[in-house]
Amino acid sequence: MSVLSVDNLIYGYSKGTPFETGALRGVSLDFEQGEIVALIGHTGSGKSTLLQHLNGLLKADSGKVLLEGVDIHSSKEALRKCRFNVGLCFQYPEQQLFESTVYKDIAFGPKNMGLSEEEIKSRVYSAISYVGLSEEYLQKSPFDLSGGEKRRVAIAGVIAMEPKVLILDEPTAGLDPMGKNALLKLIKDYNHSTGSTVIFVSHNMDDVASVADRVVVMNKGQVAISGTVEQVYSKGEFLAELGLDVPEITNIFLELKKNGFDLGETAYTVENAKNAILRFLGKGEEI
Amino acid sequence: MSMNKIIEFKNVDFRYADEESDALNGLNLEFYEGQFTCVLGHNGSGKSTMAKLINALEYPTSGSVITYGYDTSDEKNEIPIRRKVGMVFQNPDNQIVATIVEDDVAFGPENLGVPREEIRRRVDEALRLVDMYDYRKHEPHRLSGGQKQRVAIAGVIAMQTNCIVLDEPTAMLDPKGRREVMNALLKLKNDLGISVILVTHFMDEAVKADRVVVMNDGKACLDGSPAEVFSHSALLKNIGLAVPKPMELAVSLKENGVDLKETPLTTEEFIKLFKNYIDNRG
Ligand SMILES: Nc1ncnc2c1ncn2[C@@H]1O[C@H](COP(=O)(O)OP(=O)(O)OP(=O)(O)O)[C@@H](O)[C@H]1O
């Protein structure tokens, strides 16, 4: 059984006004235990709307969200279970931060879960170090931080709940390159050490290629395609039509091919591009 | 070629109220007319703070910031400064002022006293440029993250101030949107001579700039052409940054005995150097 699945979700904003938007137009997806899924799609394609359905913040006009087979809106308990097991980090950290100190902000989720003071404290400390901020930040106001620092605090708050399904809406946006790499590593580590499912939205095709097991492409409120990194990025032209792209490295390979250097394979990351080029040049065995 | 100085930071320290350390720490930095400058730096290095000091949203704790000849510390200079420098904030929610998208975009030019007809023309053009024309009657609060960001960008484009400062405007945009915005900014510079200061974490945007400034702990630590700045790859890595992907690939090939001789910053340059390498290999 999938840990989380959505069945034919339909959702519109501003119903009954001239601006009614069909934000989700029949979305069905299954998320398996322990997989890392990247959600990509053009601006306004419905990614954030979909994520907010996954932890019950929004309720679909029709269709269902099932957590371990149970409809999350079937009872109060089911919704409560969903809130604690499906942790969502918003697209803009300002939508999420509200306490007077960073400590309280990160502690908010664990507190609601009814954990002991001691356990809460240990989770706060491990979460803040997880996101690469020093403990000095804990007594600061979350509003007196830089953009990237706010994002890190918001992510720490969700991690501290140790959710079974971790959902991050554009978690690398606004992070510096080192922070971004650390976050991608965090996603992998969290997934590895807890066996949790991670679902994240990104506009960065390179990030997607480096961590995702599966890529789901949204277009105008529907799932356009879904598959492995290889499957999805082999459809470069289709992605371009949807306002998306292939990773920068993949693009180099496509250009090499156009220029008569057919490396016989493609690449998504610097590491696998380097290896492919060395093989092409007959230097493969030296690696 | 001598260039007109439009903004000057002279020994600027800045500390936010009740903080224990400085966000800007002896910053000396100048910006020039008609230049496209990208500002890079790790999270918390002072980029947004620097941007806010340019147009008098904050003023230095010590030292001075002179924007188009106006000292930003003098309150009565606030209005003339804002007529010269338009700004896009890091979070577009902080920027929304109207309840309809097209009014929001028109707000800036209205304040500058631009004639009605001209405003209409600029608003439509700016909204088309960021692909939000179909949303012109929508409420800006009720848009997706990237759509809000596009509206904020349209707002500053419509102002056509002499200088525009954009704080990570493309952070939430899809690849096509990011390319379009970058092209629109380059066009403003090339066609209208507008000076652009772009804060970004994207190295592929920085390589398109005339000049790159790298901030570290409240100071400018590198300043030069993209090629000059990215040649300091070890330092950049040390302070949390990276080099463009084509360059990273070339460096890693070199470590394995494939020396492309020069350092490519873009895909095009990489392809050219790779061709040369193959041709000269014999
Ligand atoms: N609060 C809202 N009220 C009305 N319409 C909304 C609201 N939020 C989003 N929309 C609309 O719903 C559609 C889907 O928006 P959503 O935020 O899910 O997109 P997204 O894929 O997350 O985009 P982005 O990449 O820009 O964040 C868009 O057309 C948007 O304009």
Ligand SMILES: Nc1ncnc2c1ncn2[C@@H]1O[C@H](COP(=O)(O)OP(=O)(O)OP(=O)(O)O)[C@@H](O)[C@H]1O
């Ligand atoms: N409103 C504020 N009050 C107090 N301190 C602040 C405030 N805003 C930022 N700071 C602090 O000032 C320093 C510089 O922040 P700034 O926002 O300029 O960084 P930045 O380079 O823009 O970072 P980012 O890439 O994360 O946006 C950081 O240490 C930050 O914690």
Ligand SMILES: [Mg+2]
């Ligand atoms: Mg979104």
Ligand SMILES: [Mg+2]
């Ligand atoms: Mg900033």
